[in-house]
Amino acid sequence: MTAPVPPPGEASVTGEPTRRVTIGILALQGAFAEHSSLLSKLGADVREVRLPHEFEGLDGIVLPGGESTAMALIGERWGVFPRLKQWVSEGRPVWGTCAGMILLSDHALMQKKGGQSLVGGLNVEICRNYFGAQTSSFEVPLDTSALETGSVGKKDGGSANKNPYPAVFIRAPAVLEAGPGVDVLCKVRSRPCNKAVTVMKAQLKQEEADDRDDDTRRAKRRRLAAFFVEPNPSTAAVAGEGGGGGSGASSGEKEAPEVIVAIRKGNIVGTAFHPELTNDSRWHEYFVRIVKEAVSSGTGGVRDAESPAKTLGAAAAAEAEVAVA
Incomplete structure (x- = not known):
């Protein structure tokens, strides 16, 4: 594990003072103000980002929770998504929470009709609204x-379990499969909501008819179908990995499936829950450490971002500026 970089103003391992990191918050829609407040308290310079040229000077960026479809539509129209895709492809630090995690995924299930644009970067299968609607929101320890050890499978005597994190889930997604190179940071046990079961059963059945001769796709469908076996009880218990609680299964009932709710691949982090809606700053501290380490190693920061006129074209940039105003 890489050693933490000292806070701004303290000496680094080379004896040189470290500079303050600058973190952008994608402010198209969603809970960007809450992220900004927590990151500012940790000593980061924080900027709201709505246009491509506003990436200039950033060391890291956060994609907040909100409505992923709305964020995708606005992001495409204002030319932010191409810049985000470039950012991710260059290995620069980015953290997506809830809707932001969906945008950073390569494959999303339960999309609205017509689909939506994704930034990508995380080779995972993610299911939108896995846990249900707004009224099904919950908090789980x-x-x-994994914030110290690097993955959920590497625990150091269980000491972290003594102080579980209060994770807030609101219309949250869940990662069903994580590909090579993706570190699993947190899991929970929970059944999908009734709507997800109904929609995914129909979708997987249709795909089976379309691709019955493709062995690879058929095997993948079987794995995904295991998550959508039966309707969800009206109130399902959710158990955080190491956090205690129920499994969502009553006596004699098949145990609820385990789903992934926090991941990391290189400098990309995704959380299905909303760390910005708590007073616990541990996840924000974790991302700030990643940004500092990236700056120290030379993989963070943009000092030569393209102008909006060059990226979007003069007309598109002018339209975006008017829309923001």
Whole structure:
């Protein structure tokens, strides 16, 4: 594990003072103000980002929770998504929470009709609204050992379990499969909501008819179908990995499936829950450490971002400026 970089103003391992990191918050829609407040308290310079040229000077960026479809539509229209895709492809630090995690995924299930644009970067299968609607929001204690050890499977005596993280889930997604190179940081046990079961059963059945001769796709469908076996009880218990609680299964009932709710791949972090809606700053501290380490290693920061006129074209840039105003 890389050693933490000292806070701004303190000496680094080379004896040189570290500079304050600058983190952008994608402010197209969603809970960007809450992220900004927490990151500012940790000593980061924070900027709201709505246009491509506003990436200039950033060391890291946060994609907040909100409505992923709305964020995608606005992001495409204002030319932000191409810049985000470039950012991710260059390995620069980015953190997506809830809707932001969906945008950073390569494959999303339960999309609205017509689909939506994704930034990509995380080779995972993610299911939108896995846990249900706004009224099905909940809080669950999560094991935080992975913030120090690097993955949920590497625990150091269980010490982190003594201080679980209060994870807030609101219309949250869940990662069903994580590909090579993706570190799993947190899991919970929970059944999908009734709507997800109904929609995914129909979708997987249709795909089976379309691709019955493709062995690879058929095997993948079987794995995904295991998450959508039966309707969800009206109130399902959710258990955070290492955090205690129920499994969502009553006596004699098949145990609820385990789904992934926090991941990392290189400098990309995704959380299905909303760390910005708590007073616990551990996840924000984790991302700030990643940004500092990236700056120290030379993989963070943009000092030569293209102008909006060059990226979008003069007409598109002018339209975006008017829309923001």
